[in-house]
Amino acid sequence: MNYSNSEIKWNQWFAGVIDGDGYLAIQKNNVAVCEITMPLCDEPLLAEIKQRLGGSIRLRSGAQAVRYRLGHKAGIQELIERVNGSIRNSVRVPQFQRLCEKFEIPFIPAPPLDSQSGYTAGFYDADGTTFIATTRSSPEHATQKGDLGKINRLSHSRGANQLRVGISNKHRSNVEIFYEAFGFGQIRELRQLSKTCYTWELRSEEDILRFIDYATQTPCRSDKRKRLFLALHYFKLKRMKAHLAPEGTNKLKAWFLFSQKWYS
Numbered sequence: 001m002n003y004s005n006s007e008i009k010w011n012q013w014f015a016g017v018i019d020g021d022g023y024l025a026i027q028k029n030n031v032a033v034c035e036i037t038m039p040l041c042d043e044p045l046l047a048e049i050k051q052r053l054g055g056s057i058r059l060r061s062g063a064q065a066v067r068y069r070l071g072h073k074a075g076i077q078e079l080i081e082r083v084n085g086s087i088r089n090s091v092r093v094p095q096f097q098r099l100c101e102k103f104e105i106p107f108i109p110a111p112p113l114d115s116q117s118g119y120t121a122g123f124y125d126a127d128g129t130t131f132i133a134t135t136r137s138s139p140e141h142a143t144q145k146g147d148l149g150k151i152n153r154l155s156h157s158r159g160a161n162q163l164r165v166g167i168s169n170k171h172r173s174n175v176e177i178f179y180e181a182f183g184f185g186q187i188r189e190l191r192q193l194s195k196t197c198y199t200w201e202l203r204s205e206e207d208i209l210r211f212i213d214y215a216t217q218t219p220c221r222s223d224k225r226k227r228l229f230l231a232l233h234y235f236k237l238k239r240m241k242a243h244l245a246p247e248g249t250n251k252l253k254a255w256f257l258f259s260q261k262w263y264s
Contacts, residue, residue: 001081009118009218014049015086015110016122019174024095032099034070034079038126041223042066045125048221053078077103084108086119090171113181118218120167120178125222128167130231132262136160147263155259158244163234165208166201175200184210205235233258 003011018024022036037060038046046057046068055070070076080099085108087096100107113119134157141152154161169175172187178200179185185202202208208231215228237243237255245251 003082010052011082012086012118013122013125013218013221015083015088016119016124017045017049017126018083018122019087019089019092019119020123020126020169022092022126024092024099026098026102030102031071032073032076032102034068034076036068037065038068039223040064040066042125045221077105080105086110086117088113088119088177089169089174113177115181115183115214116218117181120181121215121218121220123178124167124215125220125224127169128165128220128224130163130165130224130227132161132163132234134161150263151259154262155256161243162203163208163231164201164203165211165228165231166199168197168199170195170197172198174198182211182214209235227262230258230262234262 017036018034021038022034024032024034026032034055036046036049040059043057043066046066049055049068050057053070054072054075055068057066057068059065060067070079076099080096080103083096084100084105087093088110097107132154134153136157137153137160138156141149141156143149144152166188167175167178168190172189175198176187179187184207185200188199188201190197190199202211212228212231215225219225220228237251237258240251242251242255242258245255
């Protein structure tokens with residue numbers, strides 16, 4: 001099938017979502033399935049996939065998450081047609097190859113990722129994050145729990161805060177492709193107990209603004225896009241030193257309002 005340029009971008013984005021949060025399998029009853037599990041707030045994203053391919057979306061029992069499931073033959077065949085040549089995740093590729101074999105469709109290896117592909121936006125929607133790290137807080141706010149504690153720590157952090165954007169995966173090769181495609185940022189190894197994951201991380205204003213420019217041209221569709229674009233306001237306030245403004249000034253009030261919006 002010949003897809004329009006916008007639909008090609010969508011297919012690339014869809015492949016990124018599958019590689020990040022998806023699962024492809026042939027069940028014991030020989031039925032091929034695709035499942036994608038995401039936070040409840042991202043149900044509209046899954047609904048967009050369902051609108052094109054069919055399938056179902058169900059709330060996961062006991063979790064603030066929803067699962068999209070595609071299991072009918074025509075839908076799986078269309079999925080293969082749409083993302084064949086765009087699947088890159090080292091875990092997902094063997095899963096996808098088994099689907100191709102089942103339907104006797106030649107597997108097309110993905111070419112090197114480029115910075116114009118919709119794939120990165122899809123992977124960011126699945127496994128990306130935009131957050132502000134605060135490295136210092138007063139004893140009064142250090143132990144406050146919940147969103148109020150986070151708001152107060154950011155509001156009163158003065159210069160001890162830094163905005164970061166990242167895409168993570170437990171396999172280094174699956175995030176190195178973003179560094180190679182965009183040519184900026186860094187790969188960080190994060191260890192927690194017995195688990196290790198790798199992150200393509202952006203810390204400088206220049207790198208983050210370049211990524212936001214990419215996301216403007218190739219839209220993200222998850223709830224994460226709200227913080228990504230709120231980062232523009234963060235840098236604007238930082239440039240005018242609103243976070244360092246004296247008590248009672250409108251600049252500091254604007255910083256406090258931003259801190260509330262960040263965690264709303």
